[in-house]
Amino acid sequence: MQEKIKAHNEPKADALASLGVAAAAEAMRKGEISSESYASALLQRARDHADLNSFITIDEDAVLEAARKADKAIASGAVAPLLGVPVAIKDSYLTEGLRSTIGLSTLDRFVPEHDADAVQAIKDGGGVVFGKNNLVEMSFGLTGHNEAHGQARNPHNVNHVSGGSSSGGGVSVAARLVPAALGGDTIGSIRVPASFCGVVGFKPTTGRWPRSGVAPISHTLDTTGVFARSVEDCILIDRVVTRDETPDSRMNADLKGVTFAYAPRQYLELVAPEVAARFEETIRQLRDAGAKVTEVDLGPDFSGRALSATWNIFFRETKAAVEKFIRQNNVPTTFDEIFDGLKPGLKSGWSHLVLPSGQGYISDEVYHTALSGERAEIKRRFAYAFLSTGAEALILPTTPATAPMIGQEDKVLLGGQEMSHMVLANNTIPASAAGLPGISLPIGLSDKGLPIGLELDAPFGRDRALLYVARRVEAVVGTLSAPV
Numbered sequence: 001m002q003e004k005i006k007a008h009n010e011p012k013a014d015a016l017a018s019l020g021v022a023a024a025a026e027a028m029r030k031g032e033i034s035s036e037s038y039a040s041a042l043l044q045r046a047r048d049h050a051d052l053n054s055f056i057t058i059d060e061d062a063v064l065e066a067a068r069k070a071d072k073a074i075a076s077g078a079v080a081p082l083l084g085v086p087v088a089i090k091d092s093y094l095t096e097g098l099r100s101t102i103g104l105s106t107l108d109r110f111v112p113e114h115d116a117d118a119v120q121a122i123k124d125g126g127g128v129v130f131g132k133n134n135l136v137e138m139s140f141g142l143t144g145h146n147e148a149h150g151q152a153r154n155p156h157n158v159n160h161v162s163g164g165s166s167s168g169g170g171v172s173v174a175a176r177l178v179p180a181a182l183g184g185d186t187i188g189s190i191r192v193p194a195s196f197c198g199v200v201g202f203k204p205t206t207g208r209w210p211r212s213g214v215a216p217i218s219h220t221l222d223t224t225g226v227f228a229r230s231v232e233d234c235i236l237i238d239r240v241v242t243r244d245e246t247p248d249s250r251m252n253a254d255l256k257g258v259t260f261a262y263a264p265r266q267y268l269e270l271v272a273p274e275v276a277a278r279f280e281e282t283i284r285q286l287r288d289a290g291a292k293v294t295e296v297d298l299g300p301d302f303s304g305r306a307l308s309a310t311w312n313i314f315f316r317e318t319k320a321a322v323e324k325f326i327r328q329n330n331v332p333t334t335f336d337e338i339f340d341g342l343k344p345g346l347k348s349g350w351s352h353l354v355l356p357s358g359q360g361y362i363s364d365e366v367y368h369t370a371l372s373g374e375r376a377e378i379k380r381r382f383a384y385a386f387l388s389t390g391a392e393a394l395i396l397p398t399t400p401a402t403a404p405m406i407g408q409e410d411k412v413l414l415g416g417q418e419m420s421h422m423v424l425a426n427n428t429i430p431a432s433a434a435g436l437p438g439i440s441l442p443i444g445l446s447d448k449g450l451p452i453g454l455e456l457d458a459p460f461g462r463d464r465a466l467l468y469v470a471r472r473v474e475a476v477v478g479t480l481s482a483p484v
Contacts (some may be wrong), residue, residue, distance in 0.1 A: 008062055016041035017176040018271040018482065019086055020234035024179060028074055028084045028334035033069040035084030036076070039128065042086055045120050046131070046177045049484060053150040054171035055176055058093050058131035066128040073126075080126030081240055087122050088173075088181035090166050090216040091132040093224075094329060095119055098129065102215045103137040105148040106333055113330070116213025118182055118224050118241050127241035130178050133168030138322070138338070139184055139217055141165050142424050143193055143409045147343035151166060151406055152197060158451055158481040160403040163424070166227070170187050170197035173227040175484050177430070180228040186217045187310060188399075188428030190225045194440040195398035195453025198411055202226050202234040205461050207437035209241050213329060216321040220313050220371065221432050229470040236438070238467065246464070255472050256290030260456075266298045271400040271440075272416050278452045279397045282443050282477060288394075289476045293395070295386045296311030302378070306430040309374035316362035316370075317351040335379040379434045379460070386459045392469050398440040398453030399424050402430075431457040440472045442480045451480060 016038050019027065030171045043060055043274040063086065070084035094112040096119075101107045119129065135388050138147065144152040144167030152167035154160040155175040163172045168185030170193030173181050183190040185203040185358045194201025196483045204226050216222050226237045241247060262268075262283065269274055283293050323335050339350055362370075364377040385394060400423060401412050431438040437460075440453040456473065458466035 005129045007313070008132035010219045013041040013044060017045050019179060020229050021082070021179045022088075022236050023232075025082060025085050025236075028070075028436055029079070030119040031074075035070040035128065036064060038084070039063050039086050039130070042130065042177055045175070046172075047174050047420055049155070051053040052153045052155055052171050052175055053134055054152055054168040054175065055088070055099055055131045055175060056134050056149050056168070057102075060097055062098070062351055063128060063130055070126065070128060073441060081236060082122065083126030084128065085126070086128045086130035086238075088133050088169060089119055090169055090181065090183045092184055092280045092444050093119055093182060094213040095129060095132065098132060100132065100349055103146050103149065103332065104338060104341055106337055107331070109150070110332055111241060114391045117210035118214070119235045121181070121241045122242065129238070130352070132185075132222045133166070133172060133181055134164040134165055137342060137346055139186065139189060139215065140349070142188065143404070144171075144193065145423050147465070151431055153406070154403050154450070155231035156198060157403075157448070160405050160450060161196065161409060163399075163403060165189040166193055168198055168435050170201065173197070173199045173229060177483050180233055183225055183227055184214060185223050185225050185432070187314065187432050188425040190227065191398050191428045191440040191453070191455060192424055193440060195442075195455075196403035197449030198442040198443070198445075198453075199481065200228050200231055200234055200438040200474075202228075202238070203431070203438045204238070204431075204463050205437045208437070208461070208463060213276050215436075216325050218314050218317040219321055220311065220317060221435075230287070231439070231441070234468045235471070238463065248468075253475070254290060254471060255286060255476065258472070259292045259294060259389060259391045260286060260393055261294055261296045261385055261389040263298050263385070263397050265300070265366055266302050266430075267396035269350060270426065272402065272448045275397045275401060275452055277397070277456065278446075280301070282454055283395075285476050286473065294389050294391065296389055296391075296394075297417070298381045298385060300342060301382055303426070305374045306378050306433045307426070309370040309378060310429045310433045312366055312370035313362075313375070316367045318350075318354045319356070342463050344358060375433055379429060382430075382434050382436060382457075383459070388451050393458045393466060395455040396427050396455050396457070398427060398455040400426055402448070402450035402452060427455065431455075434460065437463045437466050439466060441470060441477060443477045458481045464482070
């Protein structure tokens, strides 16, 4: 591998792979590294860690060709925020000229003729598409298992799940295979794997990032987003994807005068002891850093309402959303063909809840109540919590437990009881229901060496404020070192 890296005093392969988005872009602008050498180092790591199953497709020749073009552009004086930086893409995004399976074996040979809008934004910002990340079929799942492409494995312990549905994104960023990856989040599909894999996972306000060209679940809940190893890199990607170059205010770099709220009755009553202990320690750290952390109660029925509203919207909107995506993007399949090709457990769930003929199909009345009644009430509760406390963000454990062992996903032990893996999204679901921006940061490791995540949720539309305060929190809690 070393002989492939141009020898003009560039860092060794491992040092190159450790660079984040902003650091790599700056090093390329200064001529300290080349895009080709950086891409080569990442490709080598991707080959070395293929057992993690974080990618479905990587076109190495195309990656290196794009990197060489970036190097020529840099040499000619071109400037772009991501120029020459490789970014991985969840395989639910359409990518021009690069197969897009959506995790389905039935679309194994589908090569789109256009990019999803977010991918086009990355390219317009100078980014290099590195490859397509593994995901749960149709983004339906929280653990990272894919029937055709294998279980994405947690780089901190390969016997544990990665989280899902954006499984490969969290794994590849944590394992230093890429500095950032685009994912999707409907009920926690970025934040859950970010928590499990020990990286930063940002879910923007629903509708803020473009969703065109991304396989959907729910037009009400879906959002695109990003994994990175620092909040700084999430800020950079956010600027590129939203095409919003508003200057960054770096004033008030510490946490003095910042107020956070936390809701123990809603987010701490059903969490593993080690997660609760780490969260309480984080509250102490934030207070020691000058922040005010105040308790708030969102109401005894809050969690139940959030779960009910979200699942009723989620399952009711899937069929129409998928059919519209197929039609608008000339995807060479039908809804029925997708359904027929689903793995048994998922097919059974769709048969019961997604198909209009299913016994659990959501009626018009229940669906509209979820939208206009329960969801509206969840939004109101959040708004009141922020207003009454003056908090910039609500803080909570991202997931109630660390990553389960592969094969033990439905034996999550909480409160002395074994629970289904669906409980892993209990804490991420409320922000999804309300469409709020949320970000997960790593705050340490369990006794078994598994990451624990802290989620910060902000008021609707306050994405930049969330990112800026998250950067200040990150300075207090730190980041995790490479697991592999």
